[in-house]
Amino acid sequence: MNSLKRATTWVMLGIALLANTTPHSTQAQTELQDAMDQMQDAYRTVGRALRKPQENLSKLLDAAQAMQEGAIKSKALEVEIPPGTPDEQTDEYQLKYRILMNESLLALVQFEQALLKNDFDAAKKAFAAVKASKADGHDAFKVD
Numbered sequence: 001m002n003s004l005k006r007a008t009t010w011v012m013l014g015i016a017l018l019a020n021t022t023p024h025s026t027q028a029q030t031e032l033q034d035a036m037d038q039m040q041d042a043y044r045t046v047g048r049a050l051r052k053p054q055e056n057l058s059k060l061l062d063a064a065q066a067m068q069e070g071a072i073k074s075k076a077l078e079v080e081i082p083p084g085t086p087d088e089q090t091d092e093y094q095l096k097y098r099i100l101m102n103e104s105l106l107a108l109v110q111f112e113q114a115l116l117k118n119d120f121d122a123a124k125k126a127f128a129a130v131k132a133s134k135a136d137g138h139d140a141f142k143v144d
Contacts, residue, residue, distance in 0.1 A: 060123070067108050068109065079097040100141070104137065107133050113126075
């Protein structure tokens, strides 16, 4: 009887662990999606606030910071590899993703710098680079 209790306990523990465990790739994709969502929310804020930058400077600076934080989080994660990508190309694919995220981060820092200097024309130009980087990233790395 004691061994039956022990076996039942182990089975129940195993079921509990399986129920509460997210596979690594799924967890990484969830973290990546959360970071991208953070960036997208801030991106929308900038789109609205940049119409009147002097009045919305605080919001713009907060959004710039949030986008930078999202970029830093997401560049450390592995992006989903498109189906059919040969194994020998996955490292190169991840490297290209990280490089593009660094380019995005540079554009975001330039955007923040322009805001801090109250150079709103430069901020708008820098944000145009952020937009272009976003479009390039989605074209190159978003798996449908």
